[in-house]
Amino acid sequence: MTHKLSLALAAALCVAVPGAAFAHDPAVEAAAPMPANPFFTASTLPYQLPPFDQIQDAHYAPAFEKGMADQRAEIDAIANNPAAPSFDNTIVAMEKTGALLNRTAAVFFNLAGANTNPAMQKVQAEMAPKLAAHQDAIVLDGKLFARIKALYDQRNDLGLDAESVRLLERYHTDFVRAGANLSDADKTTLKAMNAELATLSTTFSQNVLKEVQASGVLVSDVKELDGLSADAITAAAEAAKAAGKEGQYLIALMNTSGQPPLSSLTNRALRKKIMDASLGRNSRGGEFDNRAIVARVAKLRAERAALLGYANHATYVLEDETAGTVGAVNKLLSDLAPAAVANARKEAADMQAIIDAEKGGFALEAADWAFYAEKVRQAKYDFDESQLRPYFEMTSVLENGVFEAAGQLYGLTFKRRTDLPTYHPDVMVYEVFEADGKPLGLFLGDFYARSNKRGGAWMNAYVPQNGLTGTQPVVANHLNIPKPAAGQPTLLTFDEVTTMFHEFGHALHGLFSNVKYPQFAGTSVPRDFVEYPSQVNEMWATWPSILANYAKHYQTGEPIPQALLDKVLAAEQYGQGHATTEYLAAAMLDQSWHQLAANEVPSDTLAFEAQALKSAGLDYAPVPPRYRSTYFSHIMGGYSAGYYAYLWSEVLDAESVEWFKENGGLKRENGDHFRKTLLSRGGSVDAMQLFRDFRGRDPQVGPLLKRRGLEVAPASAQ
Numbered sequence: 273m274t275h276k277l278s279l280a281l282a283a284a285l286c287v288a289v290p291g292a293a294f295a296h297d298p299a300v301e302a303a304a305p306m307p308a309n310p311f312f313t314a315s316t317l318p319y320q321l322p323p324f325d326q327i328q329d330a331h332y333a334p335a336f337e338k339g340m341a342d343q344r345a346e347i348d349a350i351a352n353n354p355a356a357p358s359f360d361n362t363i364v365a366m367e368k369t370g371a372l373l374n375r376t377a378a379v380f381f382n383l384a385g386a387n388t389n390p391a392m393q394k395v396q397a398e399m400a401p402k403l404a405a406h407q408d409a410i411v412l413d414g415k416l417f418a419r420i421k422a423l424y425d426q427r428n429d430l431g432l433d434a435e436s437v438r439l440l441e442r443y444h445t446d447f448v449r450a451g452a453n454l455s456d457a458d459k460t461t462l463k464a465m466n467a468e469l470a471t472l473s474t475t476f477s478q479n480v481l482k483e484v485q486a487s488g489v490l491v492s493d494v495k496e497l498d499g500l501s502a503d504a505i506t507a508a509a510e511a512a513k514a515a516g517k518e519g520q521y522l523i524a525l526m527n528t529s530g531q532p533p534l535s536s537l538t539n540r541a542l543r544k545k546i547m548d549a550s551l552g553r554n555s556r557g558g559e560f561d562n563r564a565i566v567a568r569v570a571k572l573r574a575e576r577a578a579l580l581g582y583a584n585h586a587t588y589v590l591e592d593e594t595a596g597t598v599g600a601v602n603k604l605l606s607d608l609a610p611a612a613v614a615n616a617r618k619e620a621a622d623m624q625a626i627i628d629a630e631k632g633g634f635a636l637e638a639a640d641w642a643f644y645a646e647k648v649r650q651a652k653y654d655f656d657e658s659q660l661r662p663y664f665e666m667t668s669v670l671e672n673g674v675f676e677a678a679g680q681l682y683g684l685t686f687k688r689r690t691d692l693p694t695y696h697p698d699v700m701v702y703e704v705f706e707a708d709g710k711p712l713g714l715f716l717g718d719f720y721a722r723s724n725k726r727g728g729a730w731m732n733a734y735v736p737q738n739g740l741t742g743t744q745p746v747v748a749n750h751l752n753i754p755k756p757a758a759g760q761p762t763l764l765t766f767d768e769v770t771t772m773f774h775e776f777g778h779a780l781h782g783l784f785s786n787v788k789y790p791q792f793a794g795t796s797v798p799r800d801f802v803e804y805p806s807q808v809n810e811m812w813a814t815w816p817s818i819l820a821n822y823a824k825h826y827q828t829g830e831p832i833p834q835a836l837l838d839k840v841l842a843a844e845q846y847g848q849g850h851a852t853t854e855y856l857a858a859a860m861l862d863q864s865w866h867q868l869a870a871n872e873v874p875s876d877t878l879a880f881e882a883q884a885l886k887s888a889g890l891d892y893a894p895v896p897p898r899y900r901s902t903y904f905s906h907i908m909g910g911y912s913a914g915y916y917a918y919l920w921s922e923v924l925d926a927e928s929v930e931w932f933k934e935n936g937g938l939k940r941e942n943g944d945h946f947r948k949t950l951l952s953r954g955g956s957v958d959a960m961q962l963f964r965d966f967r968g969r970d971p972q973v974g975p976l977l978k979r980r981g982l983e984v985a986p987a988s989a990q
């Protein structure tokens with residue numbers, strides 16, 4: 273997933289801020305020279321890379337405070353400008369506000385996910401309601417909106433180019449959707465709701481992270497870990513030691529319902545203990561319980577939607593997405609559900625046959641799924657993950673795989689930069705160049721898991737491309753690859769390889785951005801469109817010439833054997849029933865919570881969850897939702913009513929993969945076409961129009977159904 277700032281306006285970054293004057297106290301400085309706050313001036317590093325080596329936790333709060341005050345003053349000047357509103361003195365002027373705040377937010381919110389600590393968590397909790405109030409003060413400023421509306425009403429008579437008209441429409445839409453047309457009394461109510469939601473969302477995400485840390489499963493007898501690799505056992509011993517339980521073993525949990533050790537642990541009782549710990553997260557009482565927060569957030573969002581004139585929160589959200597309506601999303605999800613569950617049941621039958629043949633004497637449960645899925649996979653495809661990993665050394669995957677594909681498609685080259693500061697020694701920095709040698713931007717790779725890093729994988733832009741200032745992008749990818757013991761190579765799973773290609777697809781979207789206004793830069797597209805370019809980039813992970821280039825044995829340099837490779841590719845299809853069902857269940861939960869009116873929000877969170885899955889036909893106990901409501905961070909943060917977006921995007925992805933194959937696959941001509949029509953356009957053109965410009969027609973759902981083995985369902989999208 274991508275990481276987007278919660279502040280719509282903060283996503284637009286402007287540069288060329290004048291050197292910030294700040295009150296100095298000579299006496300204090302003489303006593304204890306305090307380094308200047310590095311956020312107060314634009315970075316002087318290449319590409320305005322944040323000066324990570326100078327940023328301290330104590331810098332964030334003052335930078336946020338001054339950043340909000342500066343932007344407030346800039347906005348006041350625009351709103352109170354005695355000159356009649358013009359596109360330049362109002363809209364372009366707004367695009368240029370908030371440089372300090374944007375600079376601070378881009379670093380802070382990303383590091384709050386990637387490298388947090390208690391001091392940052394405190395700042396996050398303190399700033400969430402203040403930032404929400406700051407944002408509200410802008411979008412609910414009556415004088416400012418009057419100027420925007422006056423321009424909007426004559427938008428086609430202002431002599432503007434298409435991107436500028438779209439920017440004006442975007443501002444008008446954003447302000448209206450944020451409540452600009454409400455009465456003063458309703459605006460006050462709305463502000464209070466937004467402040468409470470901001471606080472609840474921060475508490476929720478911090479609870480999820482703390483619960484992951486608190487609910488790892490402790491094992492005292494190493495025999496119970498039978499099946500785990502020696503490396504995984506060492507890692508569990510080290511995790512226990514770090515937690516003050518030396519001599520024991522700690523199975524750390526990942527953010528999803530499913531947990532990786534379940535595929536190899538032979539001890540069924542331990543498997544069940546781990547699964548129970550995972551599924552029970554944030555709903556077992558105690559200080560990290562999120563049940564009441566989930567219900568309260570659903571109620572507040574429903575009330576806010578009603579205030580803004582919408583039937584429910586999902587209707588409000590989807591109006592601004594390519595999906596458009598609740599009906600369109602419900603149709604995609606419910607059309608696919610029966611076929612997905614039927615496929616999962618077929619997969620379960622194969623597993624139950626193994627359990628019965630082994631005289632196991634039990635019915636397959638969620639905790640057993642990964643273990644027996646691995647057995648079926650080995651029986652059907654005759655290989656296991658450990659045979660593959662020696663061919664997937666991390667740096668080779670990145671440089672000889674991900675970068676090589678970008679080189680052949682787009683002519684890019686990459687140069688490692690070890691001279692630039694980072695926030696953690698594991699972060700790798702590369703400078704990216706065009707085919708003709710012109711610099712394009714910086715790419716940061718932060719690939720290893722840490723206990724202070726949130727789960728999953730994501731991309732963010734520290735510095736978005738900006739056509740007004742000529743600023744080039746600085747983008748980053750974040751993964752959670754377990755770090756090997758010192759001196760050992762980092763060998764990836766096939767999933768991790770795919771994720772690396774996926775996240776780099778987002779990075780390309782950011783790097784290729786070539787728009788005038790920062791509002792439209794890079795990944796500033798609808799949520800149900802943003803996953804599409806990154807999903808397309810996954811196709812190169814298994815493209816034969818790319819794979820041959822990166823998948824070499826880390827010790828011998830031997831290429832991956834063709835027979836093993838064939839099995840890997842065949843096995844890719846295996847497990848689609850489980851994957852699609854757990855995804856659909858989570859997507860349906862997200863919609864269920866957000867399609868409620870305020871008076872329908874239940875008090876019993878888990879009972880509602882169970883009922884919602886049952887009504888959707890997705891209450892198949894061996895396949896729990898990928899996330900349960902109480903640890904579903906996507907929907908409490910930026911993806912509320914938007915988790916369906918991955919599948920929606922995949923319709924476009926599957927179509928585009930077909931296009932590349934029809935047109936000769938991996939070649940410059942094809943890459944250049946994708947870049948020119950779509951990857952470089954950001955949000956400057958309607959998203960579905962971008963797709964049509966690239967593909968030459970509207971999307972069809974067939975390729976997706978084929979890929980996921982769902983062709984029996986009479987489904988359609990669009």
Ligand SMILES: [Zn+2]
Pocket residue numbers: 273274774775778803806
């Ligand atoms: Zn993504």
